[in-house]
Amino acid sequence: MGKTVAEKIFDAHHVDNPSGDIHVISLDAVFCHEITTPIAINDLVARGKDRVFDPSKIKAVIDHVSPAKDSKTAMQGKILRDWAARHKIKDFFDIGRNGVCHAIFPEQGFVRPGFTIIMGDSHTCTHGAFGAFAAGVGTTDLEVGILKGVCAFKKPQSMKVEIFGRMPDGVYAKDVILALIGKIGVDGATNRVMEFCGSVVDAMTMDQRMTLCNMAVEAGATSGICPPDMVTVEYLWPFIQDQFGTKEGALEEYSRFLPDGDAVYTDTITMDVSGLAPMATFGYRPDQVKPVSDMEGTPVDQVYIGSCTNGRLEDLEIAASILKGKKIAPYVRGIVSPATPGIYSKALETGIIKTFMDAGFCVTNPTCGACLGMSNGVLAQGEVCAATTNRNFNGRMGKGGMVHLVSPATAAASAIEGKICNSPLYRLPE
Amino acid sequence: MKNFNGDVLFLDRSDINTDEIIPAKYLTENSKEALRPYLLEDLSLDGFDPGRDISGKSVVLTRSNFGCGSSREHAPWAFEANGINMVIASGFARIFRQNMFNCGMMAVELPRDTVEIIFNKFNGQKTSITTDMEKMAFTFNVPTGEALEIPFSISQYDLSLVKAGGWVEYADKNY
Structure with missing residues (x-):
């Protein structure tokens, strides 16, 4: 066998x-x-x-x-x-x-x-x-x-x-x-x-x-x-x-x-991704998932890009390509945590960090912090965060907060709009 | 061996995760006892009040995929600090289940239908349980005098961890 x-x-x-x-x-x-x-x-x-x-x-x-x-x-x-x-x-x-x-x-x-x-x-x-x-x-x-x-x-x-x-x-x-x-x-x-x-x-x-x-x-x-x-x-x-x-x-x-x-x-x-759209979670379980387009317009207080799921160089590059030359919504708090000093350093060399900063993001040192509500970006009661992290459990990023799990592209686009939305890199299938 | 008898806390929901059992902000504690006041603090369950409902309970009865999420052993410790050494469920997340036995505690899986019967019969009543480790059976009792015996099984390996009081001594001796 x-x-x-x-x-x-x-x-x-x-x-x-x-x-x-x-x-x-x-x-x-x-x-x-x-x-x-x-x-x-x-x-x-x-x-x-x-x-x-x-x-x-x-x-x-x-x-x-x-x-x-x-x-x-x-x-x-x-x-x-x-x-x-x-x-x-x-x-x-x-x-x-x-x-x-x-x-x-x-x-x-x-x-x-x-x-x-x-x-x-x-x-x-x-x-x-x-x-x-x-x-x-x-x-x-x-x-x-x-x-x-x-x-x-x-x-x-x-x-x-x-x-x-x-x-x-x-x-x-x-x-x-x-x-x-x-x-x-x-x-x-x-x-x-x-x-x-x-x-x-x-x-x-x-x-x-x-x-x-x-x-x-x-x-x-x-x-x-x-x-x-x-x-x-x-x-x-x-x-x-x-x-x-x-x-x-x-x-x-x-x-x-x-x-x-x-x-x-x-x-x-088996999974055919040909018709797959960007996805987001909507509840307190990671299997409560629907297309981002079904959640469009949900206001966000914070956007977090980082974590062991999506804090690597490619993730930052994708987000930066969307943020380049743009500003995030004035009432949105953008936080990005490059996952390692190596990633941070490369992102500095290639200008990605400057792009994040010019867009209005706070760039933190590498840490897990916000993802599990321990530091560097804890939510207040009633706040909503679009996050590139991995868990949307009740209270995960702070007691009474709501976390919508998304890709770095969706997170970046949502930060600009101040609401959950698809990134301009995604085109609806014809 | 720890105590596996006493009053039952019914948690009628599936997928209760480790962040609900003990929120991450308490993971900075370095003792089990310090976790005691925070058990199930963030549990989303209608009508559940941790301040009122946990006190005096020794066993949890719940649904499927209990303890999903984080690897934190603080979850079993928070139960242990509250005098709860056993969780009975229709299913467990792997790490939580292993953590329970590694601590000499019990995570016992019963068939979904059996759990349903116990919930239907006893949820809402003051229910106590006695655990017969020789016979491998639980007896549920309520004040009306009604009783229900339910057989269970755990592997010889899990039983040896419960008897040894955990995995550290076992492993250091054997490997």
Whole structure:
């Protein structure tokens, strides 16, 4: 019987099968941030187990509240910082060098096809864009990952998601994943891996694949996975050239993790994007999705462009192309958070940051802040935000606030109009 | 083993997410006890008042996809800090479910129809539950004297986590 990508990765990392369908696997990387890791660290210290399985495989960043906004968040940063220092964790990213975890870790070359990765963060599924099995876990799983380099999972079943057709202009990976979640629901992929394939996925850049995989968890998926190909190799090339010599050699090695033709999936979803329009959420669940045109005219108080979903360079470029030479509506607060210093720096060089500023946007440092209502753009009761983020839960960006999830293009256009609207890059099908 | 008996808090809605269970602004706390006052603070559920309804409850009964969203283990901790060690639902999000067992707590899935029957029979009444771990059965009781026994199953692995009090000691010993 053939195997899925996730099954092949599990086979290559098998440690134990303690009972039934539970499999303990070895981990290639454990990612950490300052919100869920400090409690794991404190617990390890209290148990007299303040150890790490391999400091070179642990990567840590302060990203959720940066700079610290109060004494409590300052202490969370300090616990992580001190721990990284005492265990000689070389890849630790503090303020000035820090970025949103799911953007900076791939950018640093820490993700490879076939890797197993956990993090105390549900959007860890983002890294599946590289053909890795990457899953969000709670603090206890994280703690064991740090201590022993293993994690237990139910044997992963996969759902095949085939995306084909011609992407209309002005429609993006964000619209695709919103439409998909709208179709299968917020528990449509629970306890399963979403394995993406099809011509649309093949044609996507790594930035777009990360957007796609990032929101797999909003349908309940354990991980989203894009099988590795030459696009993956090209992205990783600066980090892997010494290891492989040729790109073809790298691709051949990574092809070990491609799914077999007779792999077994729980189900197959096919999606033709040819008629897809820009999408937006309208309620408090990410599967409450409809075309932006059905929501046109909804006034917004704030527009937020950033996060692990859509804070990468391509996202900023698209938004800036719409904002160029324009001003955002006078009563709208525009906030953009480039997801990493690298992205910020490139956006400065290419004039994107100036475009945002000239349009009236506030440009913040890289941080998760506003997306989960912790800092840098919290909503007041009754306020509405068009956001390029991933969750529209009740209270997510601030108690009593409403979040409409959209693509960077829709966000930029909505900032100019002061109301939710389609971007000028989108043309209605004839 | 933790306590899995006591009064039931009925939460009659699907897709209750972790931001509703414990909002992100409280994730700066470094102790479980500090989360206690904020459990279910942002829950959207008609007629639900966290200040009035949580006190004295030991078990939650709810619908499908409970605990979806964030990976925050603060969600089980906020329940634990309020004396609630078990959630019974017609379905769970993966990370929340695993977090519960990793903490030595229980997230027990029952068939949708069974959950429907329990809601229809007991929601709105003061209902208590006793959990027989040997027999793997719940007994629901109401003051009128009516009782209902419902069998449940959890895997041997999950049971071993509940008995061991969590995953850290288990893993450190075995791997």
